[in-house]
Amino acid sequence: AQSVTQLDSHVSVSEGTPVLLRCNYSSSYSPSLFWYVQHPNKGLQLLLKYTSAATLVKGINGFEAEFKKSETSFHLTKPSAHMSDAAEYFCVRDDYKLSFGAGTTVTVRA
């Protein structure tokens, strides 16, 4: 079965430092991929999506992700973390139904 793997279950960063959340996908073709974020007691919110257009995708709140076919990766980055970025992040692939990674919990230290 096609899947996504989030390589880190938990990432802790200091405020103002870069954030990197890693995601690899398994596929024999270029899938549609998303990053969603879930803040406590909130629904899943779309950060950005890749649908075979530009490989560098910009999302909301300063996040971006780069699709690298050679590495089957879709890592999420942000140059400078903010306290409000503390949340759980999901890498998701679309095969007409969404398949979620296990999630990465981000904590931001003041």
Added chain:
Amino acid sequence: EPEVTQTPSHQVTQMGQEVILRCVPISNHLYFYWYRQILGQKVEFLVSFYNNEISEKSEIFDDQFSVERPDGSNFTLKIRSTKLEDSAMYFCASSAAGGLGETQYFGPGTRLLVL
């Protein structure tokens, strides 16, 4: 900004009881979904629904589950006879179209606890 809403936010029920989880999708959306997340596990697809029919369902979505769009605004998930293992967070989602790459908009979830 339009959003998907779900009620109740929390539900506690006894094993064997029926529960109905309610969702109000975004008003002009045509495709509806249910997902669930058991504590500590991945978010899993349950079912997709379009044009008053189930489009696709997962192995989890057995005869104990059903979905319905009883009117023009609500989308419900019914579990006929709950089991302990049905305890999970249930998310409703909707999208304007059903193609690959279409954004699905999620509600905040209903946390179901079966005792």
